[in-house]
Amino acid sequence: MAGFQRYFNARNTLIAAVVITLFGGYYISQSPSPSSFTMSQTSSEVPGLSLSLSQISKSPPTLRVTLKNDSPDTPYTLLKWGTPLDDAALNTGVFKITDADSGAEVEQVTLQIRRKMPPGQDQLAGVNPGEEGSIEVVFDRPWMPETKPAKYKVKAEGLLKGIWDRPKSEVTDDDTNEYTESPLAGRIFITNEVELVVE
Template sequence: MSILSSRPYLTAILTLFAITTTYYYYYTTTTTTTTTTTTNPTMAASGATSDLLSHLHVSVTQSSTTPPTLTLTLKNTHPSTPLTLLTWESPLDPLALQLGLITIIPVNDNEEPSPLPLATIHVSRKLPPARDQLVSLAPGESRARDVVLREPVVPLGKVEGGVGGA
């Protein structure tokens, strides 16, 4: 015999609690969403932010074969608005290759294309970011960064804990 069948009042209390919790959850979620959408100018402007980001174009070109080098370029194509970006986790990040932001897929006619396995790292960055880690692009302006494809700086055998990290 279960504890719930021997005590019907416990079943009633738990059922009432479940109904109240469900009602409260749906009521507060709907109210919060409606309130945030109508009164918070930052959230209302999020559509404008995504529109501005659509004017940020990325291009990749191979600028050298020895050593293999890629040039990553960000261009602001908006006709009148300058854009200011944090370089972290972007094509302009000096650690873009090491962070795994770039995937290299060699083209072979004989094989199915698959990405090259690249050793990646995880970094913790000091907040707030320094001014030199912010990039402002005027309308029509572009910024480029060269990424040299090379072996890891630290041999993977010397990393504590092996390739997967400690």
């Protein structure tokens, strides 16, 4: 009888262990893994849309900022504020600038900009599928170090404050007045890092 009881207890323990293992495995498979959770938090770029930097002049030191849309069928319109396309980008700290040799960050003088609401059409940048547009940014602010020649590393990253998945002509004043409510607002942008040579 004691042997039967031991067999019965061992059998129940084994069954319980198998059941717990099966339920545990199912729970883990249905739960987001840490890596997938992290990915969903950081994978916030707009599909097909990119902002890139390239140097086009050493004197005065000038970068070309290119907005490109590789999407096959989706047009995009974004609010320039807080991006490298912003006319005030060099006054608002959009660019991160470091000395290429020492790695020391260049201290920038940033200004508090008063924005006119709603943003006008000139504050929007639109790109159709397969197209790109660009502007030039001259790094000529008084806070730039006077040492020449010099080399700096420059990149930009931040949040797209307002972005719509439709042509610029279809973005209205009502839309721009509520730009934080735009469908893709808050997505991250990160440019490439380029070496800015100053002569």
